[in-house]
Amino acid sequence: MRISLQWLNDYIDIKDLTPEHLATELTQLGLEVEGIERIEPLKGEVVVGRILKAEQHPNADKLRVCQVSVGSGDPLKIVCGAPNARDGLRVVVARIGAVLPGDFKIKESKIRGESSFGMLCSEQELGLSESHDGIIELPESAPLGTAISQYYAMNDTVIEIGLTPNRSDCLGIIGVARDLAARLKRPLKVPAPVAKRSQESLHSASHVTVQLTTNGDSQRFCALYVRGVRAVPSPQWLQRRVQHAGMRPINLIVDATNYVMLESGQPIHAYDERDLQGKVIQVRRAKEGEELTTLDGQKRQLTATDIVIADASKAVGLAGVMGGENSEVKADTANIIIEVAHFNPVLVRKTAKRYGMHTEASHRFERGIDVQNIPWVARRVAEVIYQGAEELRGLGVDVPLPEIAGQAVDVHPQAFKPAIVALRLPRLKQITALSAINRDTVVGILESLGFQLTDHKDERLLFSVPSWRHDIEREIDLIEEVARVHGFDKIPFKLPKMEISHLPEHPLIDFLDQNKITLADCGLSEVITFPFMHAGDLENMGIKENHPLAAAVRLVNPLVETQGLLRTTMIPGLLASVLENRRHGRQGVKIFEAARTFHEPQKFNGTASAAWAHVQEQGVHIPAKARNDERPIERNRVAVILDQPYTEKSWNQPEQKVDFFHGKQILMQWTSAYGVQSLRFEPIQADDFPWLHPGAAAAIWTPKGKFFGYVGQLHPRTAKAYGLDFQHTPVVFEADLEVLLEEWQVKRSYASGSAKFPPVARDLALVVPESVTYDAFMKSFAGFKRRKYLREQHLFDVYQGTNIPAGKKSMAFSLVFQADDRTLTDKDVEKEVEALLTQLKEDLSADIR
Structure with missing residues (x-):
């Protein structure tokens, strides 16, 4: 808001104060001054003059040659074309050297053969109005030689104030003057009706x-x-x-x-x-x-x-x-x-x-x-x-x-009823540390701002709020009023005593950054999308009302209609990125995002499957206080999408379409970097993952039976809903970063110190029915009840052919045994291997090859 100091002076006497001092006082009041502008539209001598004689120009019908007095010195000869130029008229004279608005400089000139030593001005030429029909006619009372900027009080200083939205009372100059009067302890002059x-x-x-x-x-x-x-x-x-x-x-x-x-x-x-x-x-x-x-x-x-x-x-x-x-x-x-x-x-x-x-x-x-x-x-x-x-x-x-x-x-249908707010002096002193401030000072400050003391008892004061102060609702508001008028600079300051100690960050913070680097090393590019989605995304992905991911947090006032929900999955955001890349002619993008999903607590009324039970558990790196209320549940997740094609056609290789195994390969490469390899891949239930192709997707579980995520090709129905080729759909996977952190911490704990005793390796080649899967072996290993020294197991060979019976196959595993307190003997290892073979025989009909 622009405040003219000439105008402001009508309501509070500030003639003795500089604009800079006023700017400081206003800023101390919370009315931040953003700039000071000095307005001086006229430079040089522009004064009141009088036409002594106006004669017809000898060489022009519409011009007059005027002799003009400016109160001192010889009369000036000025050529003028105004029709109202006449003898005895008091006018505005711009002398040689003056500069008018628009950087118009007055110089000696010759007009139609007659010299002119100045200019008689119209209102337009002085910037007073758009009128240019004639020169300004001043009253006879105008003193000759008086500067026009003084006569019209044209010079001014304007202060630009940046108002906060709560101070609507200062959108008028009287409101600013009221605050300033209270601060400077000067009377406020409000015009009274005549x-x-x-x-x-x-x-x-x-x-x-x-x-x-x-x-x-x-x-x-x-x-x-x-x-x-x-x-x-x-x-x-x-x-x-x-x-x-x-x-x-x-x-x-x-x-x-x-x-x-x-x-x-x-x-x-x-x-x-x-x-x-x-x-x-x-x-x-x-x-x-x-x-x-x-x-x-x-x-x-x-x-x-x-x-x-x-x-x-x-x-x-x-x-x-x-x-x-x-x-x-x-x-x-x-x-x-x-x-x-x-x-x-x-x-x-x-x-x-x-x-x-x-x-x-x-x-x-x-x-x-x-x-x-x-x-x-x-x-x-x-x-x-x-x-x-x-x-x-x-x-x-x-x-x-x-x-x-x-x-x-x-x-006026309803009479105005002022709000009543109480102020406790001890509370004021406690918050502001103004221990010396007394009751009379507080009452004087608030009454100068228009508040009225309606009642008091001991050190508790009741004030009625003036009708122009919509921002005063509580005691702390009155305390702020007292503090800003009394002076924030008078509040004593003292550095707090504190112990400087290391505050460890949650390991998830560093782990998140490490994962971004690892995923980039896997050939993926990071994207950052808005954490929003809308009901159309749920519909496009086939997520029905009773699905756990349908329990989305709804925004009360979204910026746009398509951002009305907080996301429960990051796949819609990645699909939007793929579409944006395709619009710019970029095919086969491989992108990831590591961020949070949000879930409405206690909103889901259906029966959550084991795969999605975790969405009702608050994620890590949430303060303990936050876990006790009903704020949205947040989970840290990673989502990846591999667009078609996986590799483009070139002179030495054909185009390669992306499929399920490309997604699985990148996922395993990522998790292996954190020592997590023994993941279980199981067929998906269509109702749990309606956006995935049921024949080219898998749910992922940790060895301990915890849901980790999923990987698979997008369902043709979902691809079509987003305008993608439903015959060659992208591959996506989404995983819980917090589960990976937990697994990594377990692995890291084993390797936290140097091993005192060496490991012992054994290789087993087992003949099993052709229908037995790697996942079945992993389940059997996980359920090995007599495990004592077995640390790791890795599949290194699968064989079918010569010397293997029909309907059978050979699967070879490398086993690692290790003890923490001694070096294992062959007898210790053989005993545990025999127990393992017995269990594999019972679970999978496995025989030593």
């Missing part, structure tokens, strides 16, 4: 009726009738103040509404009385499809959630945002209705956002206005119009003095 300017015999109710048709859309509506106005250019001081605040002067009526809005923070609108049919103003909801052309010339098609101002037959304004073109102030407007009202901030914001109309009015309504100040604002607008007309008449402008109705129409 009774003589109102006519008690003129009643607004005779010219307009106000109807509030929807409860809650407007808490208060005030309409004030003013008769005999004229849409003429405003006095120079009014135009400059509006300009310095960043707005464009238009005419006296509109400028007055903008001036008072900038002064009070309350938006205002003026209607031409002729355009209000039925002498009625209604506040109602728009009719669906109703049309309104706003002041910016745009035709808007309204919805039923928009609040409109309407007369008896049509909408004449979009409440809280912008007025309608059909009732704006015109050049021939004579009588106006001044509207000052409150509108629902939520609905105003929605309307402004829907139409992309962030206006000065909507900015203020969205943040809240002072309901109690509405009648004063309406009266203030009328008086500024009256004051402007009075000054213009003094300058010889033909403009009538307006007649202001003595009574306004003020509809």
Whole structure:
């Protein structure tokens, strides 16, 4: 917000303070100053002069040669083309060397053979208005030689303040002055209505009726009738103040509404009385499809959630945002209705956002206005119009003095009830450490800000909150008010005593980074996607309502419709990345993401299979406090997708399609880097993994029977839903990173120290039925009840053929035995091998080859 210091001085005496000092004080108050701008539109000598003699130019019909006095020295010879240049006229003279707005430099010149030593200026040339029909005519009272920047008070300093959204009271200059007055302990001067300017015999109710048709859309509506106005250019001081605040002067009526809005923070609108049919103003909801052309010339098609101002037959304004073109102030407007009202901030914001109309009015309504100040604002607008007309008449402008109705129409369904907030002095001292602050100081600060002490008992004070402070709700808010006015710089500071000790991070943090490097070493590229999905993703993947992954956390206010849920699986995000790469002509991408999935606790009402039971268990690296409430469950996972083709066609090899085994190979390469190799791969249940091809996918389990993840080709149905080739689908796998961390920690614990005793290796070749799988062996090894020294087992050969009976096959394993307390003997190893062979015989009908 731009604050003119000339204007600010009307409400608090700050003439003795520099802009830099004021900037410091405002920033200390929490009104951060973002910049200081010094406005000096004129440079050099631009002064009041008087035309002594104006003669016809000898060589030009439309030019005059003027002799001009500037109060001292010889008269200046100036050639002028203005039609109103005449003898005796007091004018604005720009002498040689002066610089006008637009970097226009005044030099000695020769015009049609006559020398000219300056320029007589119009309002446009001084940047005062767009008028350029003639030179400025000053009153006889203007002293000769006076600098025009001083005469018009053109020089100013503007401070730019960055307001936080909660300080809506400082969207008006009076609000800033109030804070500054409290800080500097100086009186606040708020303009009081001038009774003589109102006519008690003129009643607004005779010219307009106000109807509030929807409860809650407007808490208060005030309409004030003013008769005999004229849409003429405003006095120079009014135009400059509006300009310095960043707005464009238009005419006296509109400028007055903008001036008072900038002064009070309350938006205002003026209607031409002729355009209000039925002498009625209604506040109602728009009719669906109703049309309104706003002041910016745009035709808007309204919805039923928009609040409109309407007369008896049509909408004449979009409440809280912008007025309608059909009732704006015109050049021939004579009588106006001044509207000052409150509108629902939520609905105003929605309307402004829907139409992309962030206006000065909507900015203020969205943040809240002072309901109690509405009648004063309406009266203030009328008086500024009256004051402007009075000054213009003094300058010889033909403009009538307006007649202001003595009574306004003020509809206020519910009386304002101020909030009451208690403040405990001991609590204030405890938080601020201002041990010396006393009760009188606290009361004085808060009362200077508009709070009223309603009751007190011992050191507990009760204050009523002023109507303009919507941000004060609790005791801590009052404490902040006292602290910022008293001075944050007066709060003593002391470094806390603390012990500096190493705070170990959870191992998952480093493990996550290590995994990203490992996966990159496997030939994959990392992607980072948004942690969102939408109901369409669940449908595309075939996840039904009773599936555990359907228990998604729903966002109350998503940024876009397609990001309404927190993801329960990362596959939709990776598929979106594949599609984006394909749109850019990149085929066969191999990408991964290591991130979190989110699951709604206690939301799933179905029967979770063993594969998905873990989604109701809170993940690691979550504070203990977080595990005791109902916040979403978070799991750290890794997801990979291999797009088609696996390798592209080249001169020395054909194109190779990606399949299940490519995914399994990368997965095993990744887990092997952490010593996890004995994973079990089992056929999937279609209901558990509906997005995977049932004949080319597997569920993955750890040797201890813990679900780790899955790997497989995308189901053709899912591929088609995402616009992919359903005949050659990508391969995906998704694994629980926390399970891998647990397995890795177990493996690392075995290798945490150097082995004192050597391992013993044995190779076994076993003949088993052809139907026996590697997974069956792993289950049997895991269930070996007499295991004592067996540490590892690895398959190194599978053979069918000569010397192997039909329907049989040979599977050879390398076994590693090791003891922690001694060197094993052959007898120790043979005893355990025999026990293992006995179990394999029982479980798998395995015989030594």
